[in-house]
Amino acid sequence: MANSTTAHAHDDHDHKPHGIKRWLYATNHKDIGTMYLVFACAMFFMGGAMALVIRAELFQPGLQFVDPGFFNSMTTMHALLMIFGAVMPAWTGLANWMVPMQVGAPDMALPRLNNFSFWLLPFAFTLLLLTLFVPGGAPAGGWTLYPPLSLQAGDSFPLTIFAIHLMGISSILGAINVVVTILNMRAPGMGLLNMPLFCWTWLITAYLLIAVMPVLAGAVTMLLTDHFFGTSFFTASGGGDPVMFQHIFWFFGHPEVYILILPAFGVVSEIIPTFARKPLFGYESMVYATASIAFLSFIVWAHHMFTVGMPLAGQLFFMLSTMLIAVPTGVKVFNWCATMWKGSISFETPMLFALAFLFLFTLGGFSGLMLAIVPADFQYHDSYFVVAHFHYVLVPGAVFAIMAGVYYWLPKWSGRMYNEKVGKLHFWLSTIGVNVLFFPQHFLGLAGMPRRIPDYSTQFADWNMVSSIGAFIFGFSQLLFVYVVWNAVRSGEKAPARPWEGAHGLEWELPTPAPYHSWDTPPPRNVITQGAMH
Amino acid sequence: MAAVSEDTRERRNRRLTHQLLGMAVGAFAFGFALIPLYDVLCEVTGVGNPKDLLKASTVTVETPDENRLVTVEFIAELPTVGSWTFKPVVAEMKVHPGRLYEIDYVAHNLTGRDTVAQAVPTVSPGKATAFFRKTECFCFVPQNFARDETRTMPVRFVVDPALPKTLDRITLSYTFYDNSTRVAALN
Numbered sequence: 001m002a003n004s005t006t007a008h009a010h011d012d013h014d015h016k017p018h019g020i021k022r023w024l025y026a027t028n029h030k031d032i033g034t035m036y037l038v039f040a041c042a043m044f045f046m047g048g049a050m051a052l053v054i055r056a057e058l059f060q061p062g063l064q065f066v067d068p069g070f071f072n073s074m075t076t077m078h079a080l081l082m083i084f085g086a087v088m089p090a091w092t093g094l095a096n097w098m099v100p101m102q103v104g105a106p107d108m109a110l111p112r113l114n115n116f117s118f119w120l121l122p123f124a125f126t127l128l129l130l131t132l133f134v135p136g137g138a139p140a141g142g143w144t145l146y147p148p149l150s151l152q153a154g155d156s157f158p159l160t161i162f163a164i165h166l167m168g169i170s171s172i173l174g175a176i177n178v179v180v181t182i183l184n185m186r187a188p189g190m191g192l193l194n195m196p197l198f199c200w201t202w203l204i205t206a207y208l209l210i211a212v213m214p215v216l217a218g219a220v221t222m223l224l225t226d227h228f229f230g231t232s233f234f235t236a237s238g239g240g241d242p243v244m245f246q247h248i249f250w251f252f253g254h255p256e257v258y259i260l261i262l263p264a265f266g267v268v269s270e271i272i273p274t275f276a277r278k279p280l281f282g283y284e285s286m287v288y289a290t291a292s293i294a295f296l297s298f299i300v301w302a303h304h305m306f307t308v309g310m311p312l313a314g315q316l317f318f319m320l321s322t323m324l325i326a327v328p329t330g331v332k333v334f335n336w337c338a339t340m341w342k343g344s345i346s347f348e349t350p351m352l353f354a355l356a357f358l359f360l361f362t363l364g365g366f367s368g369l370m371l372a373i374v375p376a377d378f379q380y381h382d383s384y385f386v387v388a389h390f391h392y393v394l395v396p397g398a399v400f401a402i403m404a405g406v407y408y409w410l411p412k413w414s415g416r417m418y419n420e421k422v423g424k425l426h427f428w429l430s431t432i433g434v435n436v437l438f439f440p441q442h443f444l445g446l447a448g449m450p451r452r453i454p455d456y457s458t459q460f461a462d463w464n465m466v467s468s469i470g471a472f473i474f475g476f477s478q479l480l481f482v483y484v485v486w487n488a489v490r491s492g493e494k495a496p497a498r499p500w501e502g503a504h505g506l507e508w509e510l511p512t513p514a515p516y517h518s519w520d521t522p523p524p525r526n527v528i529t530q531g532a533m534h
Numbered sequence: 535m536a537a538v539s540e541d542t543r544e545r546r547n548r549r550l551t552h553q554l555l556g557m558a559v560g561a562f563a564f565g566f567a568l569i570p571l572y573d574v575l576c577e578v579t580g581v582g583n584p585k586d587l588l589k590a591s592t593v594t595v596e597t598p599d600e601n602r603l604v605t606v607e608f609i610a611e612l613p614t615v616g617s618w619t620f621k622p623v624v625a626e627m628k629v630h631p632g633r634l635y636e637i638d639y640v641a642h643n644l645t646g647r648d649t650v651a652q653a654v655p656t657v658s659p660g661k662a663t664a665f666f667r668k669t670e671c672f673c674f675v676p677q678n679f680a681r682d683e684t685r686t687m688p689v690r691f692v693v694d695p696a697l698p699k700t701l702d703r704i705t706l707s708y709t710f711y712d713n714s715t716r717v718a719a720l721n
Binding site: 183248 | 543546551554557558559560561563564566568569572579588652654709713
């Protein structure tokens, strides 16, 4: 420890450019990680504002604030911003910060590519947000872009497609960087099965990204040529098949939802052992469970489209393979519980978020199992039950894990502690808000309320009002998150190198704040083996 | 990982990066390949190729199954309202499997210009598709329509006697697209 402190003492005099150039020309994994996280946060608030437009309109039956076309644009843009703008860049940002530190590397393997993958994003989202101001308005056919509806969009159509192309290229290049860093840049002596689970889950996520983002790029390219160049991939009048798009889209779409959640498994697997003060239960089974989930994600896509019609054998196959995913996921949930069993648990903010993740993600998983049952799905399909399901796995699932990760590693990044009291307040407001927001949507869906509608029948009024109240509590309490982070970075108390006594892993062997270049000299073997006590 | 020199590491990084880029390019191509692959899959699993519905079937003369009656329903759909009328002359008929029948659809061009239209058929339930044979159909070729023209267009079909016994009702549906550019691309 003392050794590495002196080894890094000169790092503050490192040749880093100052001002705007530091960010424009950034090749440092920490600078780029910070930019990813700030960008994701901005998109999170923009997508969140759109969600509040939706919930304000749905506060009461009738049309209050926006016209139905704009409402549909809001649902579509909210999804695109949150998925591609907030959650995915946040994970890439965390990977940028943590992967080199955790595997004992000085930086990411491909620093200039790293810069390029980040800087594609502002352009991608400028294109996407421009659609709000073009004739015909922003895309309003749902983020799934099903033809023929998506082909009937106005001038927003090509902008949306090119935005998706840019986002796709950005995340593929980011994923390549993560794979190369993990496979080639690990410190001498660090085997693959010595890596922290965050690196493992990201490695698997990166392979998923490389395998399916290009398929989405292909699908939207086909939409583009159908619209402008007279091809008929999905146009029935020319011999194409609109259902074909759904198959290609969900071949991307289902692995995509695991891209959003697998890194969350990694973060939670770091945090729970730290605050339970016990090694992670079943490390290897965690790795194999993650790999199994990733494999299964490729063979379940048609469960998103049971209602378009398919042979009985197909329905059975996709129903059973979907249910099979519950097995490795169950292994993970069991392992997290077993990690806490007889541990001496303390409840700091990161742990609180990780625990809420554990409960609420599992709940979202259960409603997913309900949706997997074909005859039941015919009832639930395109209802608010689906909305409740995927928001449970994405908000108190992926988003809570991102926040847990930020709280957990912020002292290492900034060298300062956040305000625990405000952190806890943020946690409780978020957790209560998110449940008031999404739990009633289960009831609405089971009662028959369809998704993507600006107005509804009066029997749905009460729960919609409750849900909207929850939305505003949840939405505004996120301002606390910005405050906590800002406050910590500006004027937090100085943090020790290992602010959590139960934390293991190479990142905690570095001085605090983490030096500009992580491991200029690889960590010695005894540090690696100590750090690898999962 | 074992310790390696800076040169070796750079070479390894470059090789792996190229492999991964290759994987991404392959995945892009795979997205396009899914379209023919689905046709192959449907062929292999016996679901039948929907594009076959646009081709004439050759029917060997069979003895009609006089003991069996199957109801065939006829449906006409228009993707946009107002620019055409399009409907079958009868809503349904009872047929003996193995016998050739003919019915007519009537279309009236209200678009206010000369145009080309293409009818796209589907047969429901999906299981019946392979047993519904059309020997002649207005959907096999694009139909030229003069402004305000009304035309009666025939379809001749046979229901295969091998139609599973569980099926006694088949729906033939046409969607009538007015689309000159795409019709050209199809042929």
